[in-house]
Amino acid sequence: MRVDQWFCEFGEISSDKPAIIFKDTIWSYEKLNNAIIETASFLQKEGNLKIGDRICFYGPNNPEQIILLLASSKIGVILSPLNWRLANPEIEFQVNHSKPKMIFYHSRFKNNLDLLNLNKNIEMVAIDTPAGKNKSLLERRKNLYKINYIVDNNLPVLLVYTSGTTGKPKGALLNQKALICNAKMSHHAHSLQSSDNVLVFLPLFHVGGINILLMPALFLGATVVLQEKFDPEDAIKAIENYHITHIITVPTVLDQIINSKSWNETKLSSLRAISIGSTNVPLSLIRKVHEYNIPIIQIYGATETGPIAIYQTIGDALISEGSIGKKGLYCFVRLVNEELEDVGYGEPGQILIKGDNILESYWEDKTSTKDSIIDGWFQTGDVAKVDLDGNYWFVDRIKNVIISGGENIYPAELETLLSKNQNLKEYSIVGRKDEKWGEVPVIVAVRKNLNILPEDILKLFKGKVANYKIPKDVLFVQALPRNALGKIVIDEVKELVI
Secondary structure (H helix, E strand, O other), X not given: OOHHHHHHHHOOOOOOOEEEEEOOEEEEHHHHHHHHHHHHHHHHHOOOOOOOOEEEEEOOOOHHHHHHHHHHHHHOOEEEEEOOOOOHHHHHHHHHHHOXXXXXXXXXXXXXXXXXXXXXXXXXXXXXXXXXXXXXXHHHOOOOOOOOOOOOOOOEEEEEEOOOOOOOOOEEEEEHHHHHHHHHHHHHHHOOOOOOEEEEOOOOOOHHHHHHHHHHHHHHOOEEEEOOOOOHHHHHHHHHHOOOOEEEEOHHHHHHHHXXXXXXXXXXXXXXXXXXXXXXXXXXXXXXXXXXXXXXXXXXXOHHHOOEXXXXXXXXXXXXXXXXXXXXXXEEXXXXXXXXXXXXXXXXXXXXXXXXXXXXXXXXXXXXXXXXEEOOEEXXXXXEEEOOOOOEEEEEEHHHOEEEOOEEEOHHHHHHHHOOOOOEEEEEEXXXXXXXXXXXXXXXXXXXXXXXXHHHHHXXXXXXXXXXXXXXXXXXXXXXXXXXXXXXXXXXXXXXXX
């Protein structure tokens, strides 16, 4: 089954029920489905797109991106959303690497689009207002033609580039089964129902924004309240005004929400769960939300796993605080050592994922595909432990591990100790080259208290971790480098301590 078929079969496509609420516009299931059919017709006939061709979406969150995704599914086209927050050279890399036939853009980005050094044969189509003599997508898709639906129901449909926190981004190619598998696991994690109202403000150029709640909700006939971008006050208003039952967040976003003045003044009784798409979530943040008896569901995965692989359910959230959850219902998980041998309970090992949810390949990168997928198992590069109850506990990323004097130091363990200190706003621990030890841990931090000194921070570790793990220096900065999802860009932090 294709994702557009699931939408048609289980969604309420002949209904006036709101599918997507965006700004002042309500897209009913019937209206949304009609737009999907019209767009598929336009792409195939006027766009002359064939199976396997790529299109890009360049703009903030908008229902048109979902329409393009489901339209692409009907005809075998691949959608590659562009991260509009990237610098021009980074956007150029993604476009030139994916080689799209068409780019659909928000008119707000027209001037910047003109500055990019791209193939002149790429057709540019505005999604909202006419650009010069060109008509917008809304106008151009009105001419309906017969659609030649694809026969193969498991073709690639989504090409999403990794966030690039540790190097040049790679294009993860996800097929139909990956999106469907993700949706089924989301339904299980969130106990999603057709009566639910979900709020989505995470950027749709990441799989977390598209696949954790938005698409799964549409497949059930639920209502999605889509916001163009994140604003804590707007998010809180939406929770009350639309009786939101589920939201998907990341730690930096959730922290802003619960620390907003409006949070305690808002009716939160409709919220059944808040899911958080991150690996190392501060326990203090989880407990703050649990004080309101709202379960925090941790969702673990990667762009390459679509992203859902390990997760908590609503029933598990309150009794396994800090865990990233249990194995996904429709995938397999292993923890292995450097020789790819399974480790025992309580032992750290790399997370390997196998199932329909993992990527088909890295786009035009056979070497990375071969290195990352071994016998069907995707190597995540993340380290975790599993307990006897099947709960997984995140340890760190392999690339973050500091090897000092032959001993492994996991920065996440040390950062957990720092989380209890009120003098730091944000921080990261990375390795710095050392002639004697090979590497030593160094703290890069932003101060809340400007009077705090490095020695005040370093003494926090004495007696709590082995001496070789204690950071050797503290570097104070104005801000830590972060990507569009608020994740710290480790490579850029490492450059600060050279």
